[in-house]
Amino acid sequence: MPDYEVILTSDRTMMSNHHGKEFLGFLATGPAINMPEKVWMWLAAPKLRVDEFGRPKEAPYGLRKVEAKLIDEGFKAAIIDPDYIHKYLNSMKVLMVGHHDFFAYGPPSIGWWVITGKEPVNRLSLMRFMRSEVVRKAKERGVRIIVGGPGAWQWLWELDFWRECGVDLVIEGEVERVIGGVVRKALDGEELPDYIYVGPSDTPSIDEIPVIKGGSVNGLVEIMRGCPRGCKFCSVTLRPLRFIPLDKICEEVKVNLRAGVRSVILHSEDVLLYGADGIRPKPDPLIKLHSVVRGLVKDGNIAWSHVSLSALKYAEENYKLVSNIVNNYIRVGKQTFIGVEVGIETGSPRLAKIIMPAKAAPYPVEAWPDVVEDAFRIMHENYIVPAATLILGLPGEEPDDVVKTAELLDRLKPYRSIIVPMFFVPLGALKHKDWFRKHNINKEHIEVMLRTFHHTVYWAEEIMEKFYLKEPYLAPIRLGLKLFIQYAKWRINKLKPEIEALIKA
Template sequence: MNTIDIVITSDRTMITNHHSKEFLGFVATAPPIALPEFLWMYICCPKPKVDEFGRPLEAPYGLRKIEAALQNAGFSAYIIDPDYLEKYVNSVKILMIGHHDYFAFGPPSSEWWLLTKKEPINRRSFIKLMESKAVGAMRKRGVKIVVGGPAAWQWLWEPELVDRWGIDLIIEGEADKAIVDLTQKLLNNETVPKYVSVGAKEVPSIDEIPLIKAPSVNGLIEITRGCPRGCKFCSVTLRPLRHIPIDRIIKEIDINISYGIKHIVLHSEDVLLYGASGIEPNPDAVLKLHLEIAKKARGIDSMSWAHASLAAIVYSQRKYKLITNVSNIIYSDIGQKYLGVEVGIETGSPRMTKIIMPAKAAPFKPEEWPNIVEEAFAIMHEHRIVPAATFILGFPGEEPDDVLKTVELLDRLKNYRSIIVPMIFVPMGALKSSEGGITGLKFSVEHAEAMRVAFWHTIKWAEDIMNNFYLNKRIYAPLRLLLKAFMWYAKQKVSKVEKTMLPRLETRELSLLSLESKDTSVFSCME
């Protein structure tokens, strides 16, 4: 093991299991506020269990796929915890690094950074990794350095760091198949492009996607890839929808269970579209999947969904009572009391819905979007499904009235248990070359009001969720205490902002491209 040819790794904000609570990972997208950095890291990114070789028990699912693809091809490749990289400095030939948000340009990191002008923890942690003694020694030895993952596009915004850190290859997109040939070329010292993008026509087929060989963080298992809705701001919709067969899903669940991982996260851009041929749910396929998982009830404690679309929630419940039937399986057979899921509100404006994401509401009309959102929240509340929801500010072409429509919708959601987080538009997907958002948001009174309403909504429900659902076990008491301390601090600061800053707030431009300026942040009293 001390002579691994290919080391796969990331920084501490990625190589962690977030206390077995995946949503705590979002804390790593913020700078430490009101707490020392080490306590902030304790909340979101505790060190994982590792073996004597530095291999973490759990690792990010995407890295596990790359590890499996390379091992299947005969390469000596393993995921190694960042604290153990020095063991392999003298033997490794290729260092591969993946990340969800290398430089904090993605949501919600960019929001925290823009509003506080403090670097989020994930960016600081990644830079610390790249400047570490171990990575520096590998670079000096001539080790090839490959970076990829969902945030590969961010390297295009940091060309000086590509040179400074000696990056040999940046690969964007689904790399399960492409990484094998590129790795062989690098080992043979053949020339490879500096930047490789795996397009929609080059993505691996189902049979070309490898099964993981070791546990994923919190038991995350993908059930689909791609999305058919075509939202212009999303890069996932650029790839075709593919469904992972149930037998392959169960095999990966079995791998996690065999290592003692007792949680399952079903990963999909829309769990309710599993087995569907388009945007209309296939209730039989969804029920069959959950029934097969329920057979593993003795080996698991709980499960959650990565994402579900609000339109699919409404349509499937109206037509098939699918939410009722699936939640009955989860609560009765698996024995858990609630289901967590991420959902996207994006906007409360029918006009913006029609322009940016017309199929997000399908099979309903874009004009119905606000009503669909509220109905979906009511359905989730009734079925003890706890959503972490997002909405986006700063879309290209956004007008003040569009933001006010979002504020009106947020007010309609106040009685439904949920976390609602504002995000600032990031140029991705079909809007990759667009201006605005994090590259130049005209932050207005309307934006501030949307953030204010979302904050108090989340504060209202966060304690209920912590005490009764998400962190209600005794083992999580220290985490609850720290999070409640942060919430108390945040309430005091936001109350101060409401009294002293919002009444005199004027429209101003925010941009990650000018963060080195000496201007104060929008909410400077949060610092």
């Protein structure tokens, strides 16, 4: 049995590969609707495969980075599945719990919570884990508990729980440069601060970012950090822009392949800006990236985490780059499509100018709705299946802005996609603003939410059957989701008179 002194872990909603389908993980951001929580959790977050020591074959990428850094700095550290932590009660001195949405205050969790009035399962699962016997016993034995990740700020809003769990330190930001020093202090029994936020001046350089040492969930590997667009609602754009060198990306793909993870998710806030000239995609770095990665994964799936709609439109219109990449490097062998997340955010050029003036660049922000529709058409034609997000309740939003969003949704009807509304959460440059709450919802918001619902259920079945969940082994998942969609349709129909009355009021 290894004698790890530093254990990294998370709760089940994070420690899962979601049946090998990254987007299924989003089910964990919602409450269990019309089915037992156990069934919902099985749909959203089944257990990972682990070795005899509880080390998972795949683990959240952020945890892998911290694990790698600690190992490089000489610590006896490892990511361990939450069901196996008890095996390390004797050796463990520091327990590090990572999460990107500890208490479901992030989007889209908070939206589902407000709409349904039920706590999302990611919150329930995390709190159950922190209250579990093993964590309690660890604390009794003097283990230092450090929590971190993009969702770490949420602990500032759960102070009673913080005290109940005996958390020693909450840390947020890109921690590679500082985490070794923090863990050293923890191991040496020194006093720790309560909260650390790693700002731009302490973000790691490329050389300081380690290569992961174990598989990441569904083969996610980052290709760049930061984003140059400066959207005010976004925390990532506050970080300096860095491109991960191709050899480092390949090393991480190979780590995943050795771990038996045959797929790759190229991760960036905007994959098409890899090696870009500002906000203008460049063909050579992108073609080289996809060529090399396809050469490594052969028959495995390649996905993108996020692209911006403007970069996609620019790339296709100027270089036919999107169709080139899709036809030559994505839709080869068994792979027939590529999934990606995209941000619509708003259909209002007025609001876009205030909140995200560079989101449409290099196109003028006034053309934002056209950019969105053109990009959706390009994606539809090239078998790119997007999950798109809107943000409701942005600071400065007026009813007419929401009407413009509803009008844009009508234009997007012909394009295969999932569209999800999210409620504004104070992040990034808007951290100091107010949350969007239930009493802020007006009839224009309801119209938009209804349109996204109808759009999504219209396309969801085709996406499941022909693209995302078409494999025979996923039949039970498809069935579960189909039943859920039928239930949701029935429920909305039942509520129709009330909804219509609200809209007319």
